[in-house]
Amino acid sequence: MVPVEAPYDDRLLHQRVVGGDESALGEVYDRLSSLIFGLALRVTRDRVIAEDITQEVFLVFWERPLAYDPERGTLRAWLATIAHRRAVDHVRAEERRRVSALGPRLFEREPVRLEDTVLAADEAQRVRQAVTSLPDGLREAVELAYFGGRTYRQVGEELGVPEGTAKSRIRLALRRLADALAEEEV
Structure with missing residues (x-):
């Protein structure tokens, strides 16, 4: 050196x-x-x-x-x-x-109960059905935001709509999903 x-x-x-x-x-x-x-x-x-x-x-x-x-x-x-x-x-x-x-606790795992697994799978199926029943514009917005990890701005850009419209569509979709799932007690 x-x-x-x-x-x-x-x-x-x-x-x-x-x-x-x-x-x-x-x-x-x-x-x-x-x-x-x-x-x-x-x-x-x-x-x-x-x-x-x-x-x-x-x-x-x-x-x-x-x-x-x-x-x-x-x-x-x-x-x-x-x-x-x-x-x-x-x-x-x-x-x-x-x-x-x-x-x-980091390495301990609770035993997985079959009942919990079946209930979780059933709830997931009901949520998927509720999402697919949404109108196209709402479904696309919520899928991009929640399943695609996009921001309001990115959703707007991908759908070709203003950011505020994307935000409104996502909120409306979530409200409709919440109502539909509450009726099914999910």
Whole structure:
């Protein structure tokens, strides 16, 4: 690896921090804290956690300034690397906590009862019949929105109607479906 020379002010600030100069740490913080915070926020998506990580990064630099080697790169890159690693570690730890909170329940499955399966299949069949009984314009709109995952705007574009019309058709279709299924006690 070819050594990268850090800018002179990085070297000078580093030397001052190594010497215990708190104002040098303040200068580094003023110059780089928004970068560190933004990076941590982008990874964690949590302002409070990003603030904590920002504080931790500068604390690491203050407590162990000799861990930074100006011959290997800029202070900016070194602090950003620490921030990124801490943020990723936090996200991974949160995910582990979330999964472990589910515990054995994650892998346990309730026994599937034949009765429940038959009832669900019967309800699904009744819903399909109710949808097919809708007039074409309403049926197409509700199928695109609910079975096709389209937005009101996309439904309108595909059907060649204004977005408001698509929205009205979907609402009317849902109202008719609800009425028809309520009559069948679904």
